[in-house]
Amino acid sequence: MAENKKVLMKGNEALAEAAIRSGCRFFFGYPITPQTELAAYMAKRMPKIGGTYLQAESEVAAINMVYGASAAGARAMTSSSSPGISLKSEGVSYIAGADLPAVIINVMRGGPGLGSIQPSQSDYWQATKALGHGDYQMIVYAPSTVQEMADCMYRAFDVADQYRTPVMILADGMLGQMMEPVILPEPKEVKDAADKPWAATGTGLAREHNIVTSLYLDPAELERYNIARYERYEVIKANEQRFEAYQTEDAEIVLVAFGASSRIARSAVMKARAAGIKAGMIRPITLWPFPVDGLRETLKTAKAYLSVEMNMGQMIEDVRLALRDEAPVEFYGRTGGIIPTPVEVFGKIKEMAAALDGATAKEAE
Amino acid sequence: MASTGKVVFQRPHALTDAQFSYCPGCTHGIINRLVAEALDKLGIEGKTVGVVPVGCSVLAYNFFNCDCVEAAHGRAPAVATAIKRVNPDNVVFAYQGDGDLASIGMAETVHAATRGEKITVIFVNNAIYGMTGGQMAPTSLPNQVTQTSPYGRDVATAGYPVRVCELLRDLDGVAYAERVTVDCPKNVRAAKKAIEKAFTYQIEGVGYSIVEVVSTCPTNWGMSPQNALKWLGENMLPYYPLGVYKDVRAEGFKDIAEAAAARAKDCPIAMQGRD
Amino acid sequence: MGRDFNMVFAGFGGQGVLFAGKVVVESALFEDRELSWMPSYGPEMRGGTANCSVCISDEPIGSPLVLEPNVLFAMNQPSYDKFIGSVVPGAVVLADSVLCPNVKDVEGVSTFTAPFSQLAEENGLKGLANVVMVGKLWKETHFCEEETLFKAIEACVPPKKAHLLEPNKKALRLGMSL
Secondary structure, three states: OOOOEEEEEEEHHHHHHHHHHHHEEEEEEEEOOOOHHHHHHHHHHHHHHEEEEEEEOHHHHHHHHHHHHHHHOOEEEEEHHHHHHHHHHHHHHHHOOOOOOOOEEEEEOOOOOOOOEEEEEHHHHHHHHOOOOOOOOOOOOOOOHHHHHHHHHHHHHHHHHHHOOEEEOOOHHHHHHHHHEOOOOOOOOOOHHHHOOOOOOOOOOOOOOOEEOOOOOOOOHHHHHHHHHHHHHHHHHHHHHOOEEEOOOHHHHHHHHEEEHHHHHHHHHHHHHHHHOOOOEEEEEEEOOOOOOOOHHHHHHOEEEEEEEEEOOOOOHHHHHHHHHOEEEEEEEOOOOOOHHHHHHHHHHHHHHHHHHHHHHHOOO | OOOOOOOOOOOOOOEOOOOOOOOOOHHHHHHHHHHHHHHHHHHHHHHHHEEEEOHHHHHHHHHHOOHHHHHOOHHHHHHHHHHHHHOOEEEEEEEEHEEEEEEEHOOOOOOHHHHHOOEOOOEEEEEOOOOOEEEOOOOOOOOOOOEEEEOOOOOOOOOOOOOOOHHHOOOOOOOEEEEEOOOOOOHHHHHHHHHHHHHHHHHOOOOOEEEEEOEEEEEHHOOOOHHHHHHHHHHHHHOOOOOOEEEOOOOOOOHHHHHOOOHHOHHHHHHOOOO | OOOEEEEEEEEEEEOOOHHHHHOOOOOOOOOEEEEEEEEEEEEOHOOEEEEEEEEEEEEOOOOOOEEEEEEEEEEEHHHHHHHHHHHHOOOOEEEEEEEEEEEEOOOOOEEEEEEEEHHHHHOOOHHHHHHHHHHHHHHHHHHOHHHHHHHHHHHHHHHHHHHHHHHHHHHHHHHHHH
């Protein structure tokens, strides 16, 4: 098998194939644009490899099926797009509360409400702060190419199993729909529940019964579980921050952008460099944990920051928290399903560069 | 004396020795025991996974000795579906109350049933939300007074109760649906047989099985246990008649697939892949 | 033209504009270039207009959405009208003169029109006007080596439709001869 061959795939399909190759055999979904190719791919492939594709009656049912399958020890996942993810928030909270591993994919579209079906990044807050009730977080990957979608997906189940946490892959309509060359990873062995001693697979009358639950009526007990989970989060923060630094070594203006908008930001940085402006970019690959350390590294040279997002300004809050007001942070974004252009972003960079020059001139006076 | 004594009753192995958290006179205890006895009798405790609901039986995972998974409110059929799909050799049951099954979880109930999931649902219908303190349920009777129908359930505004077995029997995925009650020893024995049969149908792959147990809630009905049973006989049973609502084997079919095919015999596309 | 292409393929749903774009990116894949293919999606696919953006470059592709095309591949009038205003100087514009009769001269833009759909039909290639136009596009832009183009069409015609491979190649050659 010429496995290292580049093939052309849509982002949605690459996610599906990489999930299968990472040992996932249980997919529970519900149709919604612009992620439907993912479900369709699973519907086609799963029956051929002894896996299960089940079209649930709703997103609510689908995520609760993921909960059940994960409780039974399987690598299980679901995918949807923004409005559907809102419906899944119930199940994600239960998955987190029961310390179950699972993967949830959000191919974002414009919101709120029914919004649009065009690409958007307006679920950043939902993914990183509040997908469901209660004290919990989940690891959120934000790939920016079809290749990275496959790579993040391939890693997601390992990380979910390692930390017993839900993991989200936050993509968008642009990444999901576009085709790019991708080298698919080698298939992993499908693991059974043997290394999940907590799973509900039947006692075989050979052990105490397992209980998978998120219910702890005794507040002290619930607090203990929550604190233990947050201790695990500290380990995740220490080990799992991922980011790319692009031309930041001497950058005075540092753009921060993820996923689709980072592609536009990268083009804008190139334009800026061509115009003699020292611009660079930090591209978070994990949105939670947010790559605080990588971002702060740029404070050595940066005079100003620009958060570029396809929303009204969400990640910018994490950027500010990470930088602790040690440098000004500006925002450029488009929303509603509009993809910003490199020219627009470059325009904002020029504005910022001019302001910085002005400030420098004033200091010199 | 002990050496000549004969054990006529004991706690089933499939029940833990944890004390039930149910109110005095509540029928959940009997129904928990009947489920456990069925697991014992069929020798399936070790491969059974129970899915417990949100409601008065929310802590049933402490009472059953088999592996258990706590589901979100109403989602037990979806959770049970996935557990069964992951490990088809497991015996999987969902234990649900009326609010859980017939209100918030109606979509999950109907779709697990129509998919013919090989799971068994034990449905405890006591016509009220017990755990939250006695609110109107989808199965509360017309004119029944509850905390949220303080003047009695007015069907003109609150609509009519849902008869679950009658609703589900038309779905091709349902192999077995029976309504029983546990108001007297005779009916308890009949309920036990029904629960065993439901599990047997699952084990033999016949299809989805559900046993609805018409029950009481003395606490929230505001009655003594005896009066609650009397009220059940007088009001619940006429509205929710006991009996078998669906049994594909009794109809002469091997399983739901055969029964569904017979019903769809004049539909060419539905008959594709069959003789 | 240079080696960087930002193309828009547009037409009615069913004319095969997404397929035409796919053939072009497939050829870029064979030549190990950076590329992206991005379709329009949603309700507009259902019987309305369809389009896709194609980028080919030696640099990583930023936005895959082409807003300033240097190639416009228009299979009907609404598509031509929608995109002609956004083409950059030096662009190559292809239009089917049967389905897109109102083509104007734009300064600094090379426009090529032919009755592609009619020619396809006359040559027993009904439904392959899109591929005929890809042949013509190749002739005018040389977006890849000739040999690569034929490899790309082989890769794009699915095995289930293998009987259509020869007609597709014939359509390419027809376009290249125009």
